[in-house]
Amino acid sequence: MTGDAFIVLGTPSEEQLQCDNHDHRSCYGYNSKACQERAADYWRSSNVMKVFNSRLKRLRLQWMRTPQPGKKLLVLDIDHTIYDCTNMLKESLHDSCRIRPHLSTMFSSLKEYYDYCLWSQTAWQWIETKCSLIGIYESCQSYPLFILDRSNMFSVGKSSNDQAVEPAAGEIVEVVRRNVKCLRLIWDSCPELYSEKNTLHIDDLHKNFGLNPKNGILVSPYRKANYDTDTELLKLTQYLLRVAKLDDVTTMDHSTWKNT
Numbered sequence: 001m002t003g004d005a006f007i008v009l010g011t012p013s014e015e016q017l018q019c020d021n022h023d024h025r026s027c028y029g030y031n032s033k034a035c036q037e038r039a040a041d042y043w044r045s046s047n048v049m050k051v052f053n054s055r056l057k058r059l060r061l062q063w064m065r066t067p068q069p070g071k072k073l074l075v076l077d078i079d080h081t082i083y084d085c086t087n088m089l090k091e092s093l094h095d096s097c098r099i100r101p102h103l104s105t106m107f108s109s110l111k112e113y114y115d116y117c118l119w120s121q122t123a124w125q126w127i128e129t130k131c132s133l134i135g136i137y138e139s140c141q142s143y144p145l146f147i148l149d150r151s152n153m154f155s156v157g158k159s160s161n162d163q164a165v166e167p168a169a170g171e172i173v174e175v176v177r178r179n180v181k182c183l184r185l186i187w188d189s190c191p192e193l194y195s196e197k198n199t200l201h202i203d204d205l206h207k208n209f210g211l212n213p214k215n216g217i218l219v220s221p222y223r224k225a226n227y228d229t230d231t232e233l234l235k236l237t238q239y240l241l242r243v244a245k246l247d248d249v250t251t252m253d254h255s256t257w258k259n260t
Helices: 033-043 046-058 103-110 124-134 184-189 232-243 254-259
Strands: 072-076 114-119 154-156 178-180 199-203 216-218
Touching: 033 046, 046 154, 046 184, 103 114, 103 232, 199 232, 216 254, 232 254
Parallel strands: 072 114, 072 199, 199 216
Antiparallel strands: 154 178
């Protein structure tokens, strides 16, 4: 394959190509008591449970390699977490600066303690394109266990019953609905391997932690303009090596990982 052309099914759009990019603000309170209570509130919603059960029923994990017993699981986002997907339809795809610095170092340093999967809020064909550009498929040793795309996500609302809130007279109430990456889909699919105790979710969008805030680790969004100075993955690797010693990863507040 030469040039910047990739053959994919359908007509790609910016919506299919990259995830939500309007919420890259750091939010180190995503694991607060209020957020944990909100997550529990979501799970009490019959609508949320209905959608969850529907997603779980149709989920078939396509294993790319055999999971290693005893290892923890990293659920790794792609866009702006390990790869800058900005203007992929307009600029060269073969720009190595799009790959976040020190990614290969992170993989090699953590492979003794963690397996990983990829979960991206984009269309499947673009995930495959990005994985090829990153070099994920160059060695079977670097393969993820499996890959999930945006079809495995669903939205949750702000209210306990996932319905609009009736405003008081003169009051404006905005019910925030957001797509989330529900780790319980993985846990319930392979309970003999993974649970909230041994799973960590790495993402640059804190809203994706909505149903499992205790397992989220928020990283700053990566832009290729910062290629020469970005050391986020080096710092994250050192943190994850410390966390690897824990029997239960939820005993630490990962929202403050940069301060530890």
